[in-house]
Amino acid sequence: xxxxxxxxxxxxxxxxxxxxxxxxxxxxxxxxxxxxxxxxxxxxxxxxxxxxxxxxxxxxxxxxxxxxxxxxxxxxxxxxxxxxxxxxxxxxxxxxxxxxxxxxxxxxxxxxxxxxxxxxxxxxxxxxxxxxxxxxxxxxxxxxxxxxxxxxxxxxxxxxxxxxxxxxxxxxxxxxxxxxxxxxxxxxxxxxxxxxxxxxxxxxxxxxxxxxxxxxxxxxxxxxxxxxxxxxxxxxxxxxxxxxxxxxxxxxxxxxxxx
Amino acid sequence: xxxxxxxxxxxxxxxxxxxxxxxxxxxxxxxxxxxxxxxxxxxxxxxxxxxxxxxxxxxxxxxxxxxxxxxxxxxxxxxxxxxxxxxxxxxxxxxxxxxxxxxxxxxxxxxxxxxxxxxxxxxxxxxxxxxxxxxxxxxxxxxxxxxxxxxxxxxxxxxxxxxxxxxxxxxxxxxxxxxxxxxxxxxxxxxxxxxxxxxxxxxxxxxxxxxxxxxxxxxxxxxxxxxxxxxxxxxxxxxxxxxxxxxxxxxxxxxxxxx
DNA sequence: CGGACATTTGACAAGCTTCAAGAGAAGTGG
DNA sequence: CCACTTCTCTTGAAGCTTGTCAAATGTCCG
Numbered sequence: 001x002x003x004x005x006x007x008x009x010x011x012x013x014x015x016x017x018x019x020x021x022x023x024x025x026x027x028x029x030x031x032x033x034x035x036x037x038x039x040x041x042x043x044x045x046x047x048x049x050x051x052x053x054x055x056x057x058x059x060x061x062x063x064x065x066x067x068x069x070x071x072x073x074x075x076x077x078x079x080x081x082x083x084x085x086x087x088x089x090x091x092x093x094x095x096x097x098x099x100x101x102x103x104x105x106x107x108x109x110x111x112x113x114x115x116x117x118x119x120x121x122x123x124x125x126x127x128x129x130x131x132x133x134x135x136x137x138x139x140x141x142x143x144x145x146x147x148x149x150x151x152x153x154x155x156x157x158x159x160x161x162x163x164x165x166x167x168x169x170x171x172x173x174x175x176x177x178x179x180x181x182x183x184x185x186x187x188x189x190x191x192x193x194x195x196x197x198x199x200x201x202x203x204x205x206x207x208x209x210x211x212x213x214x215x216x217x218x219x220x221x222x223x224x225x226x227x228x229x230x231x232x233x234x235x236x237x238x239x240x241x242x243x244x245x246x247x248x249x250x251x252x253x254x255x256x257x258x259x
Numbered sequence: 260x261x262x263x264x265x266x267x268x269x270x271x272x273x274x275x276x277x278x279x280x281x282x283x284x285x286x287x288x289x290x291x292x293x294x295x296x297x298x299x300x301x302x303x304x305x306x307x308x309x310x311x312x313x314x315x316x317x318x319x320x321x322x323x324x325x326x327x328x329x330x331x332x333x334x335x336x337x338x339x340x341x342x343x344x345x346x347x348x349x350x351x352x353x354x355x356x357x358x359x360x361x362x363x364x365x366x367x368x369x370x371x372x373x374x375x376x377x378x379x380x381x382x383x384x385x386x387x388x389x390x391x392x393x394x395x396x397x398x399x400x401x402x403x404x405x406x407x408x409x410x411x412x413x414x415x416x417x418x419x420x421x422x423x424x425x426x427x428x429x430x431x432x433x434x435x436x437x438x439x440x441x442x443x444x445x446x447x448x449x450x451x452x453x454x455x456x457x458x459x460x461x462x463x464x465x466x467x468x469x470x471x472x473x474x475x476x477x478x479x480x481x482x483x484x485x486x487x488x489x490x491x492x493x494x495x496x497x498x499x500x501x502x503x504x505x506x507x508x509x510x511x512x513x514x515x516x517x518x
Numbered sequence: 519c520g521g522a523c524a525t526t527t528g529a530c531a532a533g534c535t536t537c538a539a540g541a542g543a544a545g546t547g548g
Numbered sequence: 549c550c551a552c553t554t555c556t557c558t559t560g561a562a563g564c565t566t567g568t569c570a571a572a573t574g575t576c577c578g
Contacts, residue, residue, distance in 0.1 A: 076410060076411075076413075079506050084418045129392040129393070129399075136388050137395065139399055140398055140399045144356055144360040144402055147405065147406040148357060150410060151335060151345050151409060154345055155343040157416040158416040159341040160337070161534095162533075199557085209534075212534090212537095213534055215559085247338050247339070469566070470524095471527090471569095474526060475527085475566095
């Protein structure tokens with residue numbers, strides 16, 4: 001049942017200073033005092049297995065996490081069961097912020113793989129803003145960044161056709177994984193790939209397509225030699241073509257905050 | 260050319276205390292000290308005419324505004340011109356926050372009607388977080404709230420059909436306008452309506468539909484007696500039916516922050 | 519009155535969804 | 549260890565929703 005992705009095989013260390021995420025170079029540096037605060041702000045760590053619900057769509061629990069390892073996703077469903085995946089969550093991302101301010105606009109969060117989490121103190125967010133404004137600024141930054149992902153995805157669902165949507169998703173996720181240092185090269189040093197634990201139903205639900213059409217579109221791109229997706233690993237075989245199809249070009253990677 | 264919506268006919272007053280938005284009851288109260296800070300944070304006011312670009316999609320200017328009167332929208336376009344409206348902006352909403360943190364993920368902002376704005380000091384946002392953490396918290400709140408709108412819209416574009424999309428849009432915008440106190444009742448006291456300055460192209464671009472299909476869908480809902488949209492005013496004639504179609508039900512209105 | 523723009527309608531084409539069914543992989547229990 | 553179930557991926561066929569093309573109407577404004 002549980003798919004261990006070995007993204008960062010372990011559970012978060014007791015000391016934030018030893019955090020493997022902070023060593024990737026993908027995140028902004030924080031001052032020692034702030035790091036110390038984050039460590040006290042963190043109430044505990046937790047592990048959840050693949051497929052489990054981290055936040056229930058109907059009854060949110062008000063908890064705030066950082067995803068330390070594994071994949072998850074945010075979603076909303078209509079009452080007849082149609083589901084839309086809003087965005088995928090990768091290591092380093094803050095989970096549950098929207099709930100703090102929930103206007104009733106609810107969403108659920110589900111683990112794709114086994115995940116480990118840093119769980120923050122309930123109701124501690126205000127303390128964070130008050131005592132460490134720079135961290136408050138970072139939280140806003142993270143929130144705005146996530147909104148940017150949803151913006152992109154809305155453009156995709158609203159205005160791209162099926163082929164463009166799939167190309168977009170492959171590029172987008174590959175880039176995010178790459179910047180986390182999760183790209184791996186095999187023995188002969190030729191073939192770079194990333195772990196890719198989502199199934200076609202996840203892809204369909206993210207892109208606003210049916211499962212069948214998603215499958216056929218993936219198949220087409222594969223036959224064109226643009227990508228390969230086997231054994232839970234994704235390889236991009238023609239990045240330029242994918243970028244052109246998706247009308248999505250790489251942006252210089254920039255460090256982002258991490259709580 | 261310019262459509263004056265008379266939402267709040269005037270330009271923002273010199274004193275934030277006299278702000279007509281704050282008197283609507285739609286926004287959270289702020290302490291006098293914070294209000295004073297907001298007043299100093301505001302560098303100027305500005306007016307722009309309908310159709311003008313407030314923030315250019317390609318070259319953002321880093322400015323931060325609050326929309327005081329009128330309608331605007333955020334959008335992204337593909338290189339071949341396909342446009343997606345991400346969300347509509349109504350009085351009281353903060354504009355330009357994402358730019359502060361822009362990861363390259365750009366979007367433009369365009370005025371639908373004549374608008375008036377409170378323009379904040381460039382680079383003053385950090386001061387706000389540092390000296391008034393509660394306002395920083397509010398900014399995050401506003402950001403999360405806007406993300407909630409985009410989330411809803413993504414569910415709409417990804418998983419609702421044309422009829423459901425249109426019903427959703429009508430309900431959603433009506434509710435937002437209503438909570439701002441912008442609903443008006445005509446002479447005989449029977450007919451409530453709101454100003455509705457967007458055209459069918461805006462609706463199509465927001466919902467991810469073609470112009471023609473949007474027209475046909477609107478027509479169908481109108482013939483069913485669910486709504487009426489004439490002379491730039493929207494009346495909902497069968498709210499229950501629209502809610503059912505859209506699978507969208509009212510949430511208790513909650514005060515939100517205002518900068 | 520002419521020109522620009524928004525709305526409306528019909529006809530046709532295309533893209534995507536739904537239905538149906540089979541193949542392969544993986545886990546379960548007798 | 550093998551039958552059995554379950555889940556994911558795959559493919560074909562048919563139908564419906566939505567997009568595209570084209571053109572007419574109406575309105576506003578100079």
